[in-house]
Amino acid sequence: MSLVSIKDVRKSFGSVEVLKGVSIEVGRGDVVAIIGKSGSGKSTLLRCINGLETYDAGCISVDGIDVGKTRGNLRDLRRNVGMVFQQFNLFPHLTAAENVMLAPKVVNRESAHITKALAKETLAKVGLSDKADSYPSQLSGGQQQRVAIARALAMRPNVLLCDEITSALDPELVSEVLRVVERLASDGMTLILVTHEMRFARDVGTKLVFMHQGKVHEEGPPKPLFASPGTPELAQFIGMQH
């Protein structure tokens, strides 16, 4: 059974239909890379998966929970679905460790002992053990994004959604974040990433999804698709990225 199942999802903003019947199946341990032009609906789709955005038709389920029918227990869903954003969105008044510990403490009511251990473990995982007591403003963009990843991991999600998490970074900081994501992938984490890093999509992804005008235009294993796109749109899109 799929961990994340997206079936014929439609979504309009006003009179503009942004998602026009999107279906994607994500298995446990899959690393799905979503690519596509600006405005093709990638972020909207991702945000529908954890209920940040509602959708008008179709069905999304995560680990058997129907996202559209959650209402009250949207929070149960979100405990299992982590999200990392382009703009990091760290809480500026909290240190790196406090950012990581906040949700386990207030949402899961874990003891101080456990949240401290969680912070230690997840910050180590992103290579920032020495920055636990730094405030976000004292960290580089790459470090902030790694803290944001640690913060999401501390809730022990079943799947992690990443929306262009390297797009706001200086070029020299991109690789440190991608390395962390690659580690997660090799540890078996289920990942759905919207990305403009084509090489990363090809080398780390287990599945490529090309969105075009609100639809999945092509999907499949990344390497063959990159080598020989099935549609002129994908060929053109890949060509544009170089």
Added chain:
Amino acid sequence: MTYKLQFAELLPYWDVLLHGLIFTIVLTIVSTIGGIAVGTAGAAARTFGPKWLDPIVAAYVEIIRNTPFIVQLFFIFFGLPAAGVKLSETAAAFLAMVVNLGAYSTEIIRAGIEAVPKGHLEAAESLAMTRMQILRHVVLKQAFQKIYPALASQIIIVMLGSAVVSQISAEDLTYAANYIQSRNFRAFEVYLVVALLYLLLAIAARAVLRGIGRVIFPKA
């Protein structure tokens, strides 16, 4: 024409002045705490509360911000008894101050809440936090950090404005001044000294507020 300053004539009234000074200080502290509590609740209601509450809080804020403080004070002290609520001068003074600062700080704190980037709220939502948890752990501290200087200024304004409570015979510093000059007829000296005391109070309050700010927001 020369006027001979005679500050010595104030000396017999030092206890009256001290009493007024303490009253004004306590009035300021209490109404600051009460006003910020009201303001926080008001701002939270307007931004995170149920929709029906918003126009009610908005009406409170607009009424207070668009009427003179002295009229609010008179309404509470002279008007409310007609509705069966009879308050002492002191109680009326404290209540009017809290109500007044509450309205101004509602708007100030609301501006701070609205300045918190939407992305932070979405990040917190994605971590399965409830709206109350988000308000408490993510929004309020950031909001206060942003608006603390504005709030501190408002507290000083309200402290100086509190002189008006002498009009209902609440025994603050200005009441003390009025009392003393009506006895010794040394208005010049009395009001000079009291003005100086208000000036010192304001300087001290600013210093205290700055110190508190440094403790609460170590990285501001």
